[in-house]
Amino acid sequence: MPKKVLASVAFDALCHNIEAYTSRIAQPFTDALSLYAIDLIANNLVDVYNGTAGKDGWEKITLASTIGGMVINTAGVTLAHGMEHPASGLKNIVHGQGLAALTPVIIEASYKGNREKFSKIARIMGGMTAEDCATKIRTLLKKLDLNYTLSDLGIKEEDIPWMAENCMKVSAAGVVNNPVVFSKEEIAEIYRKAL
Structure with missing residues (x-):
């Protein structure tokens, strides 16, 4: 698997676990599994990405x-x-x-909705508090050569109203599951911060 593909799919897997853990409809079983998987990714992905992990590291990422x-x-x-x-x-x-x-950017806007859970994620990733969570995610992204902005990916300011509108339409469940539920206007502002 090319490193660029590995970084993208593994970060998606990490996001699945972080989002399920911080979801407003999380439950004890999903919490336990998500925390376990976040730890597996946080402690193995960089080595797998750099080619320094053995089969065990790959197995842990696959399990997560x-x-x-x-x-x-x-x-x-x-x-x-x-x-x-x-x-x-x-x-x-x-x-x-x-x-x-x-x-x-979303974690920075959302962590106040569940400080305890974002603090746990931050600690797994080497931080201490909920405020550290986004910084620790950014540190990981740099190590994976995934430190992008939306502008880097071709998104422009004029695209934001369409994206915010469609987010509310096609991703309504994700919007209401978030620890803080944002309006369309607030989502547009988060897109701007991610540019």
Whole structure:
């Protein structure tokens, strides 16, 4: 698998687990599985990406990815997936790259909706508090050569009204599952911050 593909699909798997864990419809079983999978990715992905992990590292990433699919089946996804789908639909953006551009900005806007859970994610990734979570995600993205903005991916300011409108239409479940539920205007502002 090319490194660029690995980084994108593995970050998508991480997002599945983070979003299921922080979803407003999460439950104890999805929480336990998501935390386990976040830890597997946080502690193995960079080595797998750099080619320094053995078979065990690959197995852990694969297991975490499988868990990600399981937990979103129950707890759903939240705003990062909800906002990314219109972006990739509009500009044919690689899904994991779109998530990379949006996720840290969305976490910064959302962590106050569930400080305890975002703090746990931050601690798994080497931080301490909910405020550290987005920074730790950005650090990981740099190590994976995934530190994109929406502008890097071809999104322009004039695309934002269409994307915000479509986010509300096609990703309504992800919008309402988010720890903080944002209006269309607030979602447009998050898109602007991700440019």
